[in-house]
Amino acid sequence: MRQTSLKMVHELARKDPRVLFIGSDLGAGTLADMKKEFPDRFFMEGVCEANIIGMAAGLAMEGYVPYINTIATFLTRRCFEQVAIDLCLHDLPARLIASGGGLVYAPLGPTHLAMEDIAILRALPNMTIVAPVDAEEMVRVMEASLDWPHPMYIRLAKGGDPVVSRAENGFEIGRAIQMAEGSDALIVSTGVMTTRALEAARSLAADGVAAAVLHMHTIKPLDAEALLRLASATRAIVTVEEHLASGGLGTAVLECVSDAGLAKRVLRIGLGDVFPEGYGSQEHLLQSNGLTAARIRDTVLTAIGGRAS
Amino acid sequence: MNTNGPEGTPLDERSIYLRSLVIDSLEGGGRGHVGSTLSLIEIIRVLYDDVLRVRPQEPTWPDRDRFILSKGHGCLALYALLADKGFFPLSELREQCKAGAMLGGHPERGHTPGVEASTGALGHGLSIGLGMALAARMQGRNSRVFVAMGDGELDEGSVWEGAMCAAKHGLSNLTAIVDYNKLQSYGLKRDVLNIEPLTDKWAAFGFEVRECDGHAIGALREALRPSTSGKPVVVICHTLKGKGLSFAEQNPSWHHKAKIGVEDVARMRGALETQA
Numbered sequence: 001m002r003q004t005s006l007k008m009v010h011e012l013a014r015k016d017p018r019v020l021f022i023g024s025d026l027g028a029g030t031l032a033d034m035k036k037e038f039p040d041r042f043f044m045e046g047v048c049e050a051n052i053i054g055m056a057a058g059l060a061m062e063g064y065v066p067y068i069n070t071i072a073t074f075l076t077r078r079c080f081e082q083v084a085i086d087l088c089l090h091d092l093p094a095r096l097i098a099s100g101g102g103l104v105y106a107p108l109g110p111t112h113l114a115m116e117d118i119a120i121l122r123a124l125p126n127m128t129i130v131a132p133v134d135a136e137e138m139v140r141v142m143e144a145s146l147d148w149p150h151p152m153y154i155r156l157a158k159g160g161d162p163v164v165s166r167a168e169n170g171f172e173i174g175r176a177i178q179m180a181e182g183s184d185a186l187i188v189s190t191g192v193m194t195t196r197a198l199e200a201a202r203s204l205a206a207d208g209v210a211a212a213v214l215h216m217h218t219i220k221p222l223d224a225e226a227l228l229r230l231a232s233a234t235r236a237i238v239t240v241e242e243h244l245a246s247g248g249l250g251t252a253v254l255e256c257v258s259d260a261g262l263a264k265r266v267l268r269i270g271l272g273d274v275f276p277e278g279y280g281s282q283e284h285l286l287q288s289n290g291l292t293a294a295r296i297r298d299t300v301l302t303a304i305g306g307r308a309s
Numbered sequence: 310m311n312t313n314g315p316e317g318t319p320l321d322e323r324s325i326y327l328r329s330l331v332i333d334s335l336e337g338g339g340r341g342h343v344g345s346t347l348s349l350i351e352i353i354r355v356l357y358d359d360v361l362r363v364r365p366q367e368p369t370w371p372d373r374d375r376f377i378l379s380k381g382h383g384c385l386a387l388y389a390l391l392a393d394k395g396f397f398p399l400s401e402l403r404e405q406c407k408a409g410a411m412l413g414g415h416p417e418r419g420h421t422p423g424v425e426a427s428t429g430a431l432g433h434g435l436s437i438g439l440g441m442a443l444a445a446r447m448q449g450r451n452s453r454v455f456v457a458m459g460d461g462e463l464d465e466g467s468v469w470e471g472a473m474c475a476a477k478h479g480l481s482n483l484t485a486i487v488d489y490n491k492l493q494s495y496g497l498k499r500d501v502l503n504i505e506p507l508t509d510k511w512a513a514f515g516f517e518v519r520e521c522d523g524h525a526i527g528a529l530r531e532a533l534r535p536s537t538s539g540k541p542v543v544v545i546c547h548t549l550k551g552k553g554l555s556f557a558e559q560n561p562s563w564h565h566k567a568k569i570g571v572e573d574v575a576r577m578r579g580a581l582e583t584q585a
Contacts, residue, residue: 040447045477051436051470058440061418061426062448081430082467086437089427090418 001159002069004135005097008142009067010034013041016146018063022052024070049079056094057086065093065146071105072098072114072155076121087151088124094151101131101155101191102242103276103285110275114155119247121153122220128173129219131155131191134163137217140171148173157192158282164195165215176223178230182210185300186234188227190216190249193240193291200296211300222252228260236265236303240296242286245270267303269295315490315549316558318524320584327354328553328581330389330402334412335566336574337403341414342382344563345459348490348523348548349386353378355529356455357390365395368422374452375441377426379434380459380488381415382565387424388412396423432465434458435485439475439541442483453535457486461493464502469514476515481536485516485543488523490550494564507545516543523548554580 006021013019013034021031022043035042045052049070056066068075075098076083087094098117105112121127128150132138134157145152152173169177179194180187180201189197194215201211212230216223231237237257239250250268257264271289278288286292320328327350335341353376357363361374378387385405392399397411405412411421415429426437438456445452462468475483489507491498498504511518517538521528523546532544550564551557554577566573 045474048467048470048474050432050467051474054433054436054467054471055440055443055474057426058437058442059444060440061437062441062444064444082433082436085427085430086433 001132001135001138001161002099002156003159004138005142005154005156006031006069008139010037012142012146013038016065018065019146020059020064020066022056022066022068024049024052024074026069049074050082053079053082054086057082057090057092060092060094061090065095067095067097069097069099071112072100072117073112076114076117080120083121083151084124088126091126091150093149095145096151096153097156098153099156101157103282103289104158106282106285107279109279113276115271115276116244116247117153117155118219118241118243118249119251122247122252126150127220128152129155130173130217131219132217133165133192133194133215134161135159136163136167137165137171141217144171144173155191161192162195164198171217174218174221174223176226177215177217178212178226179215180211180213182212183233184209184235185211185304186214186230186237187211187240187296187300188214188216188237188249188253189240190219191242193242196291196293197240197296199293200300203293203297204300209300209304216249219249219252222256224256227253227256228262231257231262231264234264236267236300238267238269238296238299238303240269240291242291243270244273246273265303267299269299315522315524315547315552318522320524320553321526322585324351324354325553325581325585327389327393329578330392330399331385332574332577332581334385334388334402334405335569335577338406339569340406340567341385341569342565343554344490344492344551344557344560345380345383345565346385347552347554347557348550349383349457349488350389350552351524351526351529352457352486352488352546353386353390355526355533357394359530360533361455363423365423368396372450372452375425375438375454377428377434377438377454377456378416379428379456380431380462381428383457383459383488384414384416387416388421391421391423397421431459431462432467435468435471435475439471439478439480439483442475442480443478445482446480451482453482453484455484455486457488460487460489460491460498460504461501463487463504472511472514472516475541479539480541481539483541484533485541487543487545488548489545490548492550492559492561492564494561496561511543511545516541518543518545520545520547524552553584556580
C-alpha cells in the first residue's frame with residue numbers, strides 16, 4: 001500500500017506540475033525514480049516534521065500540492081500544532097501520507113503505534129481523513145486526492161493486504177462503499193478492518209444472520225447519508241477500527257446516529273484506553289486486542305441479541 | 310549602529326505618527342500587545358516604505374514580495390503600516406478585536422488584506438516563509454520573502470529546524486528578521502532562556518548575519534538589502550520593547566494589556582507628544 005501510494009505520487013507528478021513530494025528521513029532509495037525525473041519536486045528534509053509541515057504550507061500557499069510522507073505517529077503527534085494551524089486553519093491542499101496506521105509497527109513498540117491519529121485529526125476543522133482497505137483502493141484514493149481542495153490525511157496499512165475492493169465501486173472522498181448487504185446488523189469499518197468485517201459477515205451469513213458491511217474509507221467528512229440510510233434499516237450497529245475505540249470511527253458513528261435521533265444499539269470494537277503492550281507482529285497485537293473477525297461476529301450477535309430476525 | 314543603543318535613537322515624525330495609529334488601535338480595541346508592537350514599528354515601516362514590492366490595491370499580486378509577521382502578537386504594528394499604505398481603511402484600526410472586525414488580536418490570512426500567514430502560535434513563520442521562498446525560486450519569480458520573529462520566539466525548536474532547512478536550500482531570497490528587544494513576557498530574555506551568542510548561532514546555522522539598530526531608519530534600509538552571499542539572510546535588530554513610551558520601555562508589565570482604559574490612552578498619547 002505504501003509502495004502504491006508513493007508510486008502514485010510520482011504518477012501524479014508526471015500529470016500535474018503542482019505535485020511535490022516531501023519526505024523526512026525515509027529509507028534509502030525512496031522514490032528514486034521520481035527524484036531522478038523531477039529533482040526540483042522531490043524533497044528529503046530530515047527529521048524535522050514541524051518544519052516540513054510549515055514548508056509544505058508555504059509551498060501550498062503558492063499553488064503547489066505537497067504530498068508528505070513519514071511514520072504516522074511523527075506526522076501527527078510531533079507536529080500537531082503545525083498541522084492544525086499551518087494546514088487546517090489555512091485550509092491548504094497538502095497530503096499527509098502516514099506510514100503504519102494502527103498497529104503496523106507492533107514490534108517497534110508504542111512510540112510507533114498510531115492509535116489516536118484519527119481521533120486527534122478528526123478534531124481539526126477542514127481536515128479530511130481517509131483509510132483505504134487495500135492497494136487497489138489506494139490508487140483510487142491518490143487519484144481523488146489530486147484536486148481535493150483541503151488538507152488530507154491518508155492512513156496506510158502494512159502492505160500486501162488482500163484485495164477486497166472492487167473497481168466498479170469507484171472511489172469518491174466522503175462517499176462510503178457498501179460491500180455486503182443484510183438487514184440484521186450493520187458493520188461499519190475503515191481501513192483494512194473492512195476485510196475482517198467482510199469475513200465476519202460471511203461467517204454470520206452461514207448462521208443465517210445477514211450483516212451489511214459499510215466501508216467508511218473516509219472517516220471525515222463522514223458519509224452520514226449512507227450511514228443513516230443503512231442504520232435506519234438495521235437492528236444494531238457494530239463499528240470496527242484499528243484505533244482507539246474512543247474518538248475515531250466508532251465515536252463518529254455514535255455522534256451521527258445520536259444526532260439523527262435514531263434509537264439503535266451501537267457497539268464499538270477498537271483499542272482500549274491503554275498503550276498496547278507486547279511487541280510481536282501486527283497480527284499478534286490485533287488478536288490480543290480483539291480486532292478479529294471472530295470478535296466482530298460475536299459482537300454482532302451480542303448486539304442483535306444472538307438471533308437472526 | 311547608534312552608539313547609544315536602541316534606547317537613544319530618536320523617533321522622527323513618521324515613527325511618532327505610526328505609534329499614534331497603534332494607540333488608536335489600543336484605544337478602540339481596549340487591549341493589545343503594547344511593548345511587543347512598539348519595538349517592531351521601524352522594522353515594519355522600513356519594509357513597507359522602502360523594501361517590499363507590494364500593491365495595496367492588489368494584495369495577492371503574484372509577483373509581490375511576501376512579509377510574514379511570525380511574532381503575530383506584534384500585529385498592531387503591521388496593521389498600522391497596512392492601513393497607512395491603503396490595504397484597508399484607517400478606520401479599521403479602532404475596530405481591532407471587536408466582534409466581526411477585520412483585524413484580530415493576531416494576524417489572519419484571508420481575513421485581513423496584506424496578511425500572508427495566520428500567526429500567533431510562535432515558531433511557524435520561518436518554515437512557511439522558506440516554503441514560499443522555494444516556490445518563488447521554482448516558479449522563476451524574483452519575489453523576496455521576509456519573516457519577522459521575536460527573540461522569545463527563538464526559544465521554539467522549530468525556528469532552528471527552519472533555519473537549517475533554509476540554509477540547506479540556499480534560499481538567498483529569504484530574510485529572517487529578529488526583533489531583539491531582550492525582554493520576553495516573563496522577564497529578561499537572558500534569564501528566561503538565554504539565546505546568546507545569537508549572531509554566532511545564526512552564522513553556524515548557515516545564514517548571512519547582519520546586525521543593526523532596529524529603530525534607525527537608515528541602518529534598517531541598509532541591513533534589509535538582498536543577500537550578497539547566496540545564503541539566506543538574518544537581520545538581528547536591536548530594539549527596545551515599548552520604544553517611544555517612556556513608562557512602557559523595557560517594562561514587562563506592558564508586554565500585553567488585556568484592558569486599556571481612558572487614563573492609559575491619555576498617558577500613552579502624552580508620552581508620545583513629548584517625543585514630537
